[in-house]
Amino acid sequence: MLSSCAMQPPTSLMDIQAGEIFVLKTPITIQPNQSRTFIQFGQISGSSFDHSEAHCRIEIRDLSESPQIIQPERFIIKQVNIDEEMIALRNQTTQLALNDAITPTTMTDSTSINMVAYERPATMDLVHLYLHSKQQPNVYRLTCSGSLSNGSLADIPRSYRPQRQQIQHILGKIGHIESGT
Numbered sequence: 001m002l003s004s005c006a007m008q009p010p011t012s013l014m015d016i017q018a019g020e021i022f023v024l025k026t027p028i029t030i031q032p033n034q035s036r037t038f039i040q041f042g043q044i045s046g047s048s049f050d051h052s053e054a055h056c057r058i059e060i061r062d063l064s065e066s067p068q069i070i071q072p073e074r075f076i077i078k079q080v081n082i083d084e085e086m087i088a089l090r091n092q093t094t095q096l097a098l099n100d101a102i103t104p105t106t107m108t109d110s111t112s113i114n115m116v117a118y119e120r121p122a123t124m125d126l127v128h129l130y131l132h133s134k135q136q137p138n139v140y141r142l143t144c145s146g147s148l149s150n151g152s153l154a155d156i157p158r159s160y161r162p163q164r165q166q167i168q169h170i171l172g173k174i175g176h177i178e179s180g181t
Contacts, residue, residue: 009082014127015164016177022075022131022142024175030060030068042172051087051124054162056144056170061137070139075131077177082161087122087148120151125161129177144170 008018028044030037038045040055049055060068126145133139144167149159168176 008080014080014082014161016077016080016127016129016167018077018079020077021178022077022129022175023178024058024070024072024075026174027072028058028070028174030058030064030070032065032067033063035059035063039171039174042170042174044174051148053158054144054146054166054170056142056162056167058142059140061140068138070136073133073136075133075136075139075142077129078132079128079130081128081130083126083128085124085126085145087124122148122150124148125159127161127167 011017026044028037028039031047034047036047036057036059038047038049038055038057040049040053045055049057058070060070124145124147126143129142129144131139131141144162146160146162147155147158149155162170164177
């Protein structure tokens with residue numbers, strides 16, 4: 001069985017497909033020794049972003065000790081993959097006092113035990129758009145993600161993997177996705 005990273009998602013799961021074009025309209029600077037720059041709310045946000053909102057990041061293959069500028073261009077989307085990225089896992093020790101109703105006969109009312117409670121890890125649902133350019137071969141991919149969520153219903157719909165319309169909104173005037181024809 002193939003993982004989600006190994007095959008093109010059907011249009012029912014992702015409305016952007018290989019062969020389409022990512023049009024970058026604005027130069028983007030990747031800072032020294034960094035591999036990516038974030039885009040959120042139609043603005044380049046650099047190395048940080050608001051985890052509670054959708055965002056995109058443009059990524060390069062090779063690091064440099066100098067800033068690298070990605071020039072405006074039409075990049076071919078060679079491959080599209082959907083994925084989930086775990087961001088954090090937290091455990092907490094909870095003190096649970098046992099009472100007579102649930103206590104085995106060998107324990108008393110004052111008995112307490114330590115239980116480790118695990119919270120669902122915080123993740124982001126994302127789409128990777130693998131980019132190709134003969135002029136700028138170091139440009140690797142555009143990754144767009146919904147907000148960080150631990151599965152709470154309060155995070156819906158911000159935590160959903162962004163589709164074409166939402167990606168266009170995230171990118172704003174920086175760029176857009178268009179069909180390859």
